[in-house]
Amino acid sequence: MEKPSGDFWWLLALEALLFFNLPFWELTAPWAEPATDPFHFAGTVLASATAAMLISHVGPAFFAARFGHRKQPLAPLFWGWFAAGYILILFAWFRVLAVAMLDLANPIPPTVVPFTWLWPAVEFALLAVVITAGAFRSWWKPATAALLILGSAILLWALTTTWSGLWVRNPHYSGDPVQIEWAIAKGIFVCAAPALVIGWRIGLATSEPRRIWQSGILGFWLPLVLSLTVASLATQAGATLHWRSSLFRSFNWALLGAEGALRYLPLTAACLTVFGPALFFIVTLRRLSPVWTHPKTLWFVPVALFLLLKLWPTPFFPVEGGLHTELYLLSPLWAGVLILLGIAAGLAVFLSRIIGYPPPESGQPEKPD
Numbered sequence: 001m002e003k004p005s006g007d008f009w010w011l012l013a014l015e016a017l018l019f020f021n022l023p024f025w026e027l028t029a030p031w032a033e034p035a036t037d038p039f040h041f042a043g044t045v046l047a048s049a050t051a052a053m054l055i056s057h058v059g060p061a062f063f064a065a066r067f068g069h070r071k072q073p074l075a076p077l078f079w080g081w082f083a084a085g086y087i088l089i090l091f092a093w094f095r096v097l098a099v100a101m102l103d104l105a106n107p108i109p110p111t112v113v114p115f116t117w118l119w120p121a122v123e124f125a126l127l128a129v130v131i132t133a134g135a136f137r138s139w140w141k142p143a144t145a146a147l148l149i150l151g152s153a154i155l156l157w158a159l160t161t162t163w164s165g166l167w168v169r170n171p172h173y174s175g176d177p178v179q180i181e182w183a184i185a186k187g188i189f190v191c192a193a194p195a196l197v198i199g200w201r202i203g204l205a206t207s208e209p210r211r212i213w214q215s216g217i218l219g220f221w222l223p224l225v226l227s228l229t230v231a232s233l234a235t236q237a238g239a240t241l242h243w244r245s246s247l248f249r250s251f252n253w254a255l256l257g258a259e260g261a262l263r264y265l266p267l268t269a270a271c272l273t274v275f276g277p278a279l280f281f282i283v284t285l286r287r288l289s290p291v292w293t294h295p296k297t298l299w300f301v302p303v304a305l306f307l308l309l310k311l312w313p314t315p316f317f318p319v320e321g322g323l324h325t326e327l328y329l330l331s332p333l334w335a336g337v338l339i340l341l342g343i344a345a346g347l348a349v350f351l352s353r354i355i356g357y358p359p360p361e362s363g364q365p366e367k368p369d
Helices: 006-019 022-031 038-067 075-105 116-135 137-167 181-205 209-242 251-255 264-272 275-292 300-310 323-327 331-354
Strands: none
Touching: 006 137, 006 181, 006 209, 006 275, 022 181, 022 209, 022 251, 022 264, 038 181, 038 209, 038 331, 075 116, 075 275, 075 331, 116 137, 116 275, 137 209, 137 251, 137 264, 137 275, 181 209, 181 275, 181 331, 209 251, 251 264
């Protein structure tokens, strides 16, 4: 078997960024109770992670290995939808991040000193930073490593400072909080949907089944399971230590530490992890831009933007808090289409093998970024 190249491992590191960030933790960890319901938690996480890996990574990778080197007439439509969702979610993320940064920097209530006029400036400044980092090969790889280290450090700090909460009972609880398995699973599928493009790129670079399965396990399944498990334990421990009546579920409970106070440094660090999936998006868009910026197909990007804005989705998660709806405004619709395409890709590969469709003679590896 051919030895994996350096770009192979960097692609896996880039894919792992989808699971070491605040949006992923916020959409999954608050609904889990791993200490009080470990078997259901383990079953939900392992089953959802495996299904998401097959749909959003392994299936597209095998499809690309078998069909990707042939001309794809509908490819511009897919990449146009992909790009439109990226653009809208990036702006939604950085709008929330800009508001959070201004709130942290301004101790005076907004009603006294309004900073609303600064939001667009900060939003575009943050967008410029991630575009610059993703535009150069020599920059996005160190940035990927740094963001993975940041996300891992936040999780380890959160778990070690709240660990004692796993062995006590909150006096305000009338009963153990209910674990919401369907919310955990939906959060996993929504956040994992963009990984489809990494599976596609790996499939184009190699048709070796072992490499495809290796990439799915190391770049997708293992980071997802590790990140979600630690985040869920830290969130439950923090809530057990510090929760009070009428307060909603949130990953913020994991950031309170042993003292039960939301400090500036951990909150800022958690917000900065949003740059992880944003960098994933920028690197991916740069690689795909020749496909969807051709003059004959560029028209589909504004059409997809219009459809996403008009077909506004209904609430996707339990109605507690509000951060999840702001971080992933359009993800139910956008990610749902990607999930259906991932399922279709896997089924196409399965059926082609049943009917004996000839495999590709030889794959043409992609040029490195």
